[in-house]
Amino acid sequence: MLELVGRFGKKTVQPETGLSILELALKNNVDWGFSCTRGTCARCRCYISQGMELLEEPTEAEIARLDPEEFDEGFRLGCQARIKEIGPIKATNKTYF
Numbered sequence: 199m200l201e202l203v204g205r206f207g208k209k210t211v212q213p214e215t216g217l218s219i220l221e222l223a224l225k226n227n228v229d230w231g232f233s234c235t236r237g238t239c240a241r242c243r244c245y246i247s248q249g250m251e252l253l254e255e256p257t258e259a260e261i262a263r264l265d266p267e268e269f270d271e272g273f274r275l276g277c278q279a280r281i282k283e284i285g286p287i288k289a290t291n292k293t294y295f
C-alpha cells in the first residue's frame with residue numbers, strides 16, 4: 199500500500215506501477231503541493247520514509263533540482279518519482295516553505 203501524507207491529512211491508497219507519487223496523490227484527492235510537474239519547482243518534494251527501493255531511479259530533472267544530501271536523507275520529487283514495484287511505501291509532502 200502507499201501511504202500519502204499531504205499538507206492537510208493522510209490517506210492510504212493503492213499504488214500503481216508507472217504512476218508518480220504526485221499523480222497518485224492527485225488521483226486520490228490528497229492535498230499535495232505542486233506547480234510545474236517537470237521537476238523544477240520542488241513544491242512536490244517529499245520524504246520517503248519507507249519503500250524507496252520500490253521507486254524508479256531519480257530522473258535527470260530531479261538530480262538537477264535536489265542536492266545529493268537530500269537523496270541520501272530520503273527526499274524525492276513527487277512529480278518525478280514513479281512506482282516501480284508494488285509494496286509498502288510511505289511518502290510525506292515536505293516543501294521548503
Ligand code: FES
Nearest residue numbers: 235237239240277
Ligand atoms: S511539481 Fe514542480 S518539481 Fe514537482
